[in-house]
Amino acid sequence: MAFTPLHDRVLVRRVESDEKTAGGLIIPDSAKEKPAEGEIVSVGAGLRDDAGNxxxxxxxxxxxxxxxxxxGTEITVDGEELLIMKESDIMGIIA
Incomplete structure (x- = not known):
């Protein structure tokens, strides 16, 4: 299934977090927090201003x-869990 976000929405794939702490302890799945960083899969065309541009x-x-x-809202596309969110929910781009 192809999915294209509309307007100012983006489709994001979460980046998996490390399974060990800096001290070498393994973090079980039940204690992991969902990562708050990801990679943009696709973007909408954008909103229109008052002049229609x-x-x-x-x-x-x-x-x-x-x-x-x-x-964001979690959705499943072709068996992969992704997030759809507005661009305003994104805090920044990681260089």
Whole structure:
């Protein structure tokens, strides 16, 4: 199934977090927090301004981003769990 976000929404794939702490302790799945960073899979075309012109998004497919802990809605596309969220939920691009 192909999925294209609309307007100012983006589709994000979470980046898996480390399974060990800095001290070498293994973190069980039940204690892991969901990571708040991910990679943009696809983006919408953007919103329209008052004059009807399209305002492009600041992020693009392939960007690594940081987003809020409770941001987005989880969806499953082709068996893969992804997040759909508004661009405003993204805090920044990771260089």
């Amino acid at each position: 399209r305002v492009a998004l600041d992020v693009s497919a392939g960007d690594k981003v940081l987003f809020g802990k409770w941001s």
